[in-house]
Amino acid sequence: MFKYVKHTNYPIEIKKKDLKMAKYLITQFGGANGELGAAMRYFSQKFSMPDDYGKALLNDIATEELGHSEMIASMVHQLTKNATVKELEEAGLGSMFADHGKGIYPTDASGVPFTVSYFAVTGDPLADLMEDMAAEQKARATYENLINLTDDEDVIRILLFLRQREIVHYNRFKDLFLYYKKKGY
Amino acid sequence: MLFEDNDFDINMAFFIPDVNFNREVDILSPMEGFLRGNMFKDEYEPYKNLTYFKLKPSNEKEMELYKIMALSFAINDLNLYLDLHPDNKEVLDLFKKYVMEEEELCRKYVKKYGPLEVCEVTGNKFNWVDSPWPWDGFGGSMYV
Numbered sequence: 001m002f003k004y005v006k007h008t009n010y011p012i013e014i015k016k017k018d019l020k021m022a023k024y025l026i027t028q029f030g031g032a033n034g035e036l037g038a039a040m041r042y043f044s045q046k047f048s049m050p051d052d053y054g055k056a057l058l059n060d061i062a063t064e065e066l067g068h069s070e071m072i073a074s075m076v077h078q079l080t081k082n083a084t085v086k087e088l089e090e091a092g093l094g095s096m097f098a099d100h101g102k103g104i105y106p107t108d109a110s111g112v113p114f115t116v117s118y119f120a121v122t123g124d125p126l127a128d129l130m131e132d133m134a135a136e137q138k139a140r141a142t143y144e145n146l147i148n149l150t151d152d153e154d155v156i157r158i159l160l161f162l163r164q165r166e167i168v169h170y171n172r173f174k175d176l177f178l179y180y181k182k183k184g185y
Numbered sequence: 186m187l188f189e190d191n192d193f194d195i196n197m198a199f200f201i202p203d204v205n206f207n208r209e210v211d212i213l214s215p216m217e218g219f220l221r222g223n224m225f226k227d228e229y230e231p232y233k234n235l236t237y238f239k240l241k242p243s244n245e246k247e248m249e250l251y252k253i254m255a256l257s258f259a260i261n262d263l264n265l266y267l268d269l270h271p272d273n274k275e276v277l278d279l280f281k282k283y284v285m286e287e288e289e290l291c292r293k294y295v296k297k298y299g300p301l302e303v304c305e306v307t308g309n310k311f312n313w314v315d316s317p318w319p320w321d322g323f324g325g326s327m328y329v
Binding site: 003004005006007008009010011012013014052053056057060061064070073074077078144147153156157160161162163164165167168169171172175176179 | 223240250264269271302
């Protein structure tokens with residue numbers, strides 16, 4: 001069961017329109033290393049975690065990542081607010097507009113739609129946790145690439161926050177991985 | 186040696202004596218942790234020379250919401266830690282303290298500005314529907 005809370009994890013107040021950045025940033029919503037994939041990966045993996053530590057951690061990180069998906073989608077929404085069709089076209093978002101208007105549609109930065117193959121569920125706790133550790137590192141690297149693609153402080157501050165969350169999640173997954181390895185799962 | 190220069194050696198997983206469930210942790214204040222995105226001082230890893238930015242609330246409502254968000258962040262980060270260390274009394278006490286503080290701030294905020302959760306609806310109108318929604322951001326909704 002989920003409860004909605006009417007605030008984001010971190011404030012999102014983007015004042016400047018930046019369609020190119022929106023085009024890149026959408027990858028953290030619908031790309032292979034994005035937040036939606038992370039949320040659904042952990043959400044699906046929690047069912048095969050062998051004890052309470054794993055069930056709790058996967059469940060709770062999945063929940064946080066769902067909030068991060070909303071943050072990225074909100075950022076794209078604000079970066080494209082009041083954009084004209086001509087501006088969208090000039091920024092390389094013409095095809096996106098043809099299919100989805102100004103809706104927020106999960107794709108990677110090249111426009112490839114989200115796919116469930118990003119979930120990567122094996123049913124093996126060690127394999128899944130190793131996948132999750134790699135996923136957090138890939139998401140961290142992607143956030144760093146995105147930080148290098150903008151100079152808007154309103155955007156960078158949020159990306160730094162989200163990048164730091166990947167580090168925390170990586171550490172938690174690593175702790176659990178080492179514990180499970182020792183337990184012999 | 187394959188893993189000689191690596192910080193994290195997967196083979197070492199076999200030689201870890203025990204997972205220390207009650208190691209000392211240095212926990213930051215909710216606001217500082219919130220700004221950094223990390224409540225744990227020793228785990229904080231800034232990117233290059235970029236550390237974190239201070240918040241600039243534009244009015245009292247925003248300032249009060251940021252305080253709630255900071256506590257909500259602290260609760261969530263301690264939550265993840267406690268998932269793996271449920272017997273750590275020190276962190277659990279801190280978790281409970283922040284939960285109480287957050288509830289108190291939310292009560293005041295909701296009374297003044299409207300619900301943060303649907304059960305908190307007040308008055309004769311179902312004011313849950315009122316903008317701004319979290320994604321609206323600066324200048325309110327696109328359509329209103």
